[in-house]
Amino acid sequence: MTLNDSTVFVELAPFRIEPRFVERVWGWKDLHPWYDRVAEKEPIGEVWLTGDDCCAATGPYAGKTLRSIFRERPEAMLGGGGASSSDSPLLIKVLFAREKLSVQVHPDDRLAQKYGEPRGKTECWYALASEPGAQVALGLKPGVTMDEIKAGIEGGTLEQSLNLLTVRAGDMMYVDAGTVHAIWPGSVLLETQQNCDLTYRMYDYGRGRELHIEKSLEATRLRTAAGKVLPKTLEDRTVLVDSPYFSVERIPVEVSRSSKSLQRANQDKPGLAYLFAAAGSGRLSSPSFGTVELPPCGIIAVPASSPLFSIQDMGELDLILITARTPGTVA
Structure with a gap:
C-alpha cells in the first residue's frame, strides 16, 4: 500500500x-x-x-484542497499505475x-x-x-x-x-x-x-x-x-468488501503497527489509501514527517509515495483501511 x-x-x-x-x-x-x-x-x-x-489539515499542503493536491502531485498520490488521471478516485x-x-x-x-x-x-x-x-x-x-x-x-x-x-x-x-x-x-x-x-x-x-x-x-x-457482504477474516485483517474500485478493511492495531504490514501480501505496488477512525484515536509516527494525529471519526490520506511509518492505538482505536483500486485489480 x-x-x-x-x-x-x-x-x-x-x-x-x-x-x-x-x-x-x-x-x-x-x-x-x-x-x-x-x-x-x-x-x-x-x-x-x-x-x-475538502482541505488538508496537516503537512506541507495544509489549507489546500484535495483537488489541487491531486492535480499537483498525481503520481505521488496515486502511484505510477493510477496517475493516468489527476483527480481523486x-x-x-x-x-x-x-x-x-x-x-x-x-x-x-x-x-x-x-x-x-x-x-x-x-x-x-x-x-x-x-x-x-x-x-x-x-x-x-x-x-x-x-x-x-x-x-x-x-x-x-x-x-x-x-x-x-x-x-x-x-x-x-x-x-x-x-x-x-x-x-x-x-x-x-x-x-x-x-x-x-x-x-x-x-x-x-x-x-x-x-x-x-x-x-x-x-x-x-x-x-x-x-x-x-459477509466479512472475510484473514490473519492480520478483516476484509469487509473488495470491489473493482475500492477495498474496505478493518485493521487490528495492538499498541502499534507498521505501515508495511498494512499492505496485503499479494499487493505488488503501492497505491492511494485512507485511514479512518471508526472509534477511538490513533497516531501516525515517522522519522520522515514526525506525527499526525487521527482523532475519532477523522481520516488520513496515505499517498502511494508515503514514507514508512507506524500507527499507534491512542485509545480504543477501531481502524478502517480504505484502498483505491484500478478496475481489474481486485485481490
Whole structure:
C-alpha cells in the first residue's frame, strides 16, 4: 500500500483531511457524539471526508484542497499505475439520515461518460451504528419489471417494489451502479464510493426536489450484485468488501503497527489509501514527517509515495483501511 519507492516517486507524507459538512433536508441538526457540530440552519446529512473541496489539515499542503493536491502531485498520490488521471478516485462520507432519502439510482461508468462525466458511481455502506429496526432499501424484489417500476413512480408506490434489509452495526452493504436503493433513518453509515456525485432520483416523497425519471430508468438494472457482504477474516485483517474500485478493511492495531504490514501480501505496488477512525484515536509516527494525529471519526490520506511509518492505538482505536483500486485489480 504505502511502501517507500523513492526510485519512482518523490515522497509525500500522510496528512489529515478536514471534514466538510453538507446540508441535506433529510439530515441531523446535532451530530454529537460523532462530530462537534450543530447545524446553524439546514440539517446536515453528509460529512464529506475526501471531497474535492475538502482541505488538508496537516503537512506541507495544509489549507489546500484535495483537488489541487491531486492535480499537483498525481503520481505521488496515486502511484505510477493510477496517475493516468489527476483527480481523486474515491469520495468517502459519513451519512446521518433523520428521514428517508430519495429512492434513487446511480449510473455506471459507461452511462456517466455518455453524459459527459468521467466516471459512474459504485459505492458501499458500512454501518458504524444502528438503532433497532433500522433498514435500507437495496435493489428490487425478484420478478419486478420495468413497467412496474414506472407505475410505482407515477403512483407513489415504488417502495412496494424495493428489497428491504435490516441494518446492524458492523454490516457492510455493497451498492453497485444501476441498483435502485434508498437509505432510511436509524443508522450511521460510512459510505465509500467512486468520486462521482451523480444521483438520479426516482421518487422523493413530495419534497419538491428535482427528479430524473428518464435517466434513472436508463441507469436501472433489474438484477445487480448489491446486498450484504459477509466479512472475510484473514490473519492480520478483516476484509469487509473488495470491489473493482475500492477495498474496505478493518485493521487490528495492538499498541502499534507498521505501515508495511498494512499492505496485503499479494499487493505488488503501492497505491492511494485512507485511514479512518471508526472509534477511538490513533497516531501516525515517522522519522520522515514526525506525527499526525487521527482523532475519532477523522481520516488520513496515505499517498502511494508515503514514507514508512507506524500507527499507534491512542485509545480504543477501531481502524478502517480504505484502498483505491484500478478496475481489474481486485485481490
